[in-house]
Amino acid sequence: MVPPLALDIDGTLTTRSDQIDPRVFEVLPAWEAPIVVATGKSFPYPVALCHFLGIPEQVVAENGGVVCADGQVSFQGDRDRAEQAIDAFRDRGGDLGWDAADTTNRWRESELAANVDADEELLRTVAEEFGLEVVDTGYAYHLKTPGVEKGDGLAAVADILGLDAGSFVAIGDSENDVSLFGAAGDSYAVGNADEHAKGAAETVIDGEYFEGTLGVLESLQPAE
Ligand SMILES: O=C(O)COP(=O)(O)O
Ligand SMILES: [Mg+2]
Structure with a gap:
């Protein structure tokens, strides 16, 4: 079997x-x-x-x-917190790197994802400030709840x-x-x-x- x-x-x-x-x-x-x-x-x-x-x-x-x-x-996870972190990321000049439709995040419930071209260092800085983490899959950076x-x-x-x-x-x-x-x-x-x-x-x-x-x-x- x-x-x-x-x-x-x-x-x-x-x-x-x-x-x-x-x-x-x-x-x-x-x-x-x-x-x-x-x-x-x-x-x-x-x-x-x-x-x-x-x-x-x-x-x-x-x-x-x-x-x-x-x-x-x-x-599981806290999308609201990810959104707050992304607001801070954008305030500091960050861009998730998607088009207006953003089909990557449009139906996302628990985290947010950035294009691999996005500013990784800034994303990691913001993640830490908001108690989140960044996972790099090679296809996107995921801003997610640890655990x-x-x-x-x-x-x-x-x-x-x-x-x-x-x-x-x-x-x-x-x-x-x-x-x-x-x-x-x-x-x-x-x-x-x-x-x-x-x-x-x-x-x-x-x-x-x-x-x-x-x-x-x-x-x-x-x-x-
Ligand atoms: O969504 C991604 O970044 C990667 O997706 P995967 O986990 O199926 O490889
Ligand atoms: Mg994979």
Whole structure:
């Protein structure tokens, strides 16, 4: 039997050019154990991914700020405080780096994210003043409440599903996956992962992006 999976999106299910690898649509719907999509992206993105994969909406979004399973949703973190911090960031000349629609933050419930081109030093200064932290995923800077983590989100989903988080295999690529690796029983960092993820993973693989993830998933299949 294959194990349940906790899968990051960006850098893990994607290609080098940020697209969902089309093979995700073959492999994940056929996986014969629960899948939790655990991401820093805001809630609608992993829900939409599950929807279009045709798999249950078992989701950890916003780095643990939003948890959804079995039709229940719960929230952690303090978006109001993140907004106050971003007001201060803007007062000092900072810019989140998004366009007017800001689809990155528009539906975000528990934190706020800045473009990787934003002023990291200023963002970190403001975060500290407001008792928040900055997590760099390589895709965005997340201004978040300390202690809200993907790993706790996985534990919460596992609990709802009546599973042990330790039975999950986690695959990820960045700093925001460290807690996920800690909560899961086994963990893999893809070859494109940052040093935090590589340092925390049980196994670091050579394969990059979904090519690497696919190799892990194939290795988890029982021998014929
Ligand atoms: O939202 C991000 O910055 C990265 O998303 P991820 O956690 O799916 O890689
Ligand atoms: Mg990632």
